[in-house]
Amino acid sequence: MSTGRFSRLRLYFSAWGPIIAMMAIMYVASDQPKTPPPPGSSPDDIYFSEAGYLPLAIPVFPHEWEFLLKKGAHVVAYAVLTGLNLRGLLLVGLAPREGAALAVLIAISYAVMDELHQACVSGRSASVLDIAFDYAGALLAGLGGWWLVARARIARALKTTPASPHQTLRQTGSKH
Numbered sequence: 111m112s113t114g115r116f117s118r119l120r121l122y123f124s125a126w127g128p129i130i131a132m133m134a135i136m137y138v139a140s141d142q143p144k145t146p147p148p149p150g151s152s153p154d155d156i157y158f159s160e161a162g163y164l165p166l167a168i169p170v171f172p173h174e175w176e177f178l179l180k181k182g183a184h185v186v187a188y189a190v191l192t193g194l195n196l197r198g199l200l201l202v203g204l205a206p207r208e209g210a211a212l213a214v215l216i217a218i219s220y221a222v223m224d225e226l227h228q229a230c231v232s233g234r235s236a237s238v239l240d241i242a243f244d245y246a247g248a249l250l251a252g253l254g255g256w257w258l259v260a261r262a263r264i265a266r267a268l269k270t271t272p273a274s275p276h277q278t279l280r281q282t283g284s285k286h
Contacts, residue, residue, distance in 0.1 A: 125198035132191050133220060140224050144233030184240055185247035192217040192251035200259065210256035217248035 195213035200206065221244035229236035 121201060125201040129191070129194045129198050132187075132194055136187060136191070136220075136224060137227070140228045140234070141231055142234075143231050181240075181243045184243040185250070188217050188221060188244040188247035189251035191220065192248040193255055196252065196255040196259075206256050206259040206263070210252040210259075213255070214248045214252035217251075218245055221245065221248070 192213045195216045196209050199209035199212055204212065218241075221241050225236040225241055228234045
């Protein structure tokens with residue numbers, strides 16, 4: 111394998127590997143069935159169900175906390191996924207604006223597919239509200255990432271741009 115091919119391969123693994131890992135983690139989390147704990151177990155027990163899952167790995171909280179924590183997790187997870195998407199797209203050469211838009215689109219597409227998958231899992235259902243929270247996280251990360259990249263590029267351009275003659279005269283104290 112030539113050095114150029116190896117470099118490109120390394121770039122693609124660096125760009126897309128974290129995205130695939132994040133999507134896999136999200137898939138496993140949404141693949142957990144909602145099943146009641148076995149009789150006689152306490153809420154602190156973590157057990158393997160007959161299907162080999164860890165149903166209590168995703169705990170149940172009092173109602174108001176359940177909503178806040180789980181919907182907050184949706185926002186954070188899809189913000190992270192969008193950030194990873196944007197990073198990957200920028201690494202392979204996409205412009206920031208297009209990269210941010212595509213990063214959000216990829217995250218939302220995954221959110222819809224994930225909810226459809228979740229509808230097939232025992233005790234789980236698809237939720238448009240979950241997709242709305244996923245979209246909020248993706249949009250915040252997409253806009254925030256775009257702003258940060260644009261700001262960094264402007265700062266870098268200002269550092270490398272040579273001073274105009276007018277600025278040079280002002281800095282030396284000379285007058286026209």
